[in-house]
Amino acid sequence: MKTLGLIGYPLSHSFSKKHFSEKFERENIEGLQYELFPLESIEEFPDLLKKNPDIVGLNVTIPYKEAVIPYLDEIDESAAFGAVNTIKFENGKLRGFNTDVYGFEHSIKPLLQAHHTAALILGTGGAAKAVASVFGRLRIAYKYVSRTPSEGQFSYKNIDENTIKNHTVIVNTTPLGMYPNAEYCPRLPYEKLSDKHLFYDLVYNPNVTTFLKNGKKQGTSIKNGLDMLYLQAERAWEIWNE
Numbered sequence: 001m002k003t004l005g006l007i008g009y010p011l012s013h014s015f016s017k018k019h020f021s022e023k024f025e026r027e028n029i030e031g032l033q034y035e036l037f038p039l040e041s042i043e044e045f046p047d048l049l050k051k052n053p054d055i056v057g058l059n060v061t062i063p064y065k066e067a068v069i070p071y072l073d074e075i076d077e078s079a080a081f082g083a084v085n086t087i088k089f090e091n092g093k094l095r096g097f098n099t100d101v102y103g104f105e106h107s108i109k110p111l112l113q114a115h116h117t118a119a120l121i122l123g124t125g126g127a128a129k130a131v132a133s134v135f136g137r138l139r140i141a142y143k144y145v146s147r148t149p150s151e152g153q154f155s156y157k158n159i160d161e162n163t164i165k166n167h168t169v170i171v172n173t174t175p176l177g178m179y180p181n182a183e184y185c186p187r188l189p190y191e192k193l194s195d196k197h198l199f200y201d202l203v204y205n206p207n208v209t210t211f212l213k214n215g216k217k218q219g220t221s222i223k224n225g226l227d228m229l230y231l232q233a234e235r236a237w238e239i240w241n242e
Helices: 016-026 042-051 100-111 126-138 161-166 210-217 226-241
Strands: 002-008 032-038 055-060 086-090 093-097 118-122 141-146 169-172 198-201 221-223
Touching: 002 016, 016 032, 016 226, 055 226, 086 226, 100 126, 100 198, 100 221, 100 226, 118 126, 126 141, 198 210, 210 221
Parallel strands: 002 032, 002 055, 118 141, 118 169, 169 198, 198 221
Antiparallel strands: 055 086, 086 093
16 A cells, blocks of 8 residues: 655644545545654654655645755755645655645636735745745735744834735735634734735635634635645645656
8 A cells, every 4th residue: 555645743734634535535546545644853754754665755734844855855846945845756766846836826816916916925934935936926026024034024013004005915824823723813904904905824724714804804805725725735646646
C-alpha cells in the first residue's frame, strides 16, 4: 500500500485526509492511502521518512511550509519564492512544489474588479508568500502586515483609515479565527471599510470567520479559503501523478 500524507502541527484542523480518502473511494483508486503525520518539530522529518518507506508524496501545512525546504533535493519554480506545500517523491529525490499559488489565484481572480489595485496581506508566513506571488503576477501592489514588522511592512497598530482606503483587497493568511478559536480575528479598523473592499480569509473553518463577518457588516465582499483548498489539493494530485 502506497501512502500520501500531510505534515504539520497540529493537524486537528486538516481537511486533507477526508478529502483524499473520499476521492480514492469515489474514483475507485486502489493501493493508496492518505495519512496525517503531525510533527512537533521539523527535525522529525527525516525519521518519519525512514519509518514510512511507502510514502510517495506529501502535503505540507503550518508551520513547516518554509522550514521543510532544507530537507528537499529540488524546488520547482512554483515554490521559488520560498514556501512549499507539496512534496513529490521522484527517482529517490524530494521535489518541493507550491499549489497554494494555483488555488489562490484561481479562486480570487473571478472576484477582482478594476478598483482592486492594492492589497494588504495579513501575516508573513508561507501562505502569505504564496498570496504575494499571485499579487505580483496580477500586478496588484501589496504590503505585508505583521505583529513584528520588518522594514517595508505595516504593523497592525499602524493600519489607519487612509491605509484601509488605499488597500481595497485584504487577505488573512494567519490562523486567527480558525476553529475552535473562532472568536478571534486580526485587529483592524473594520468600521473604515466600504463596499469597495474585498476580504479573503484563507481560513475555511468556520465557513464565515469573525474576520469575514466584520467585513460583511460594512458591505465588503467576502470569500473564505475552501475553494482554494480544493483547487490546491487537486493540483497536488496532478503533480503526484505527472
